[in-house]
Amino acid sequence: MKIEVDDSNRMRFPDLELERGKKLLEKLPMRLSKLEDTQALTKYLANMALPGERWLLVRDGDLWAVSYTERGLRFSPAFFWNIEDAIHFFLFKLTGTIVNVDLRE
Incomplete structure (x- = not known):
């Protein structure tokens, strides 16, 4: 799926938001390792039970x-x-329940 955005209506965010996101994503695998039913996790991707999902x-x-x-x-x-x-929505989709994970530690 390709989504095109008209640049005239696009709100730009500073690089600070991207850097903050990278730092939080680095912590994500460590937090997810404490949860059940997660498999083969990388920073951005979680494999499900069936191959290719x-x-x-x-x-x-x-x-x-x-x-x-x-x-x-x-x-x-x-x-x-x-x-x-x-990240919280990602965790919800992985586990099927609302997961309270403090990512600020």
Whole structure:
């Protein structure tokens, strides 16, 4: 799925938001290792039970996107302005429950 954004309506975020996001994503695998039912986790990607099925958390333009991927195709992307919201939604999709994880430690 390709989403095109008209640059005239695009709100730019400073590099500070991207740097903050990178720092939080570095902490994510450590936090997820404490949860059950997570497999083969990398910074942005969690493999599910079936081969080729994954939940993906990526920076998509000025937004953070959480989407389901199967055999290389992205489905049902959800977009977030805030990295913390994206991470919590990512965790919710992985576990099926609301996970309270403090990422600020």
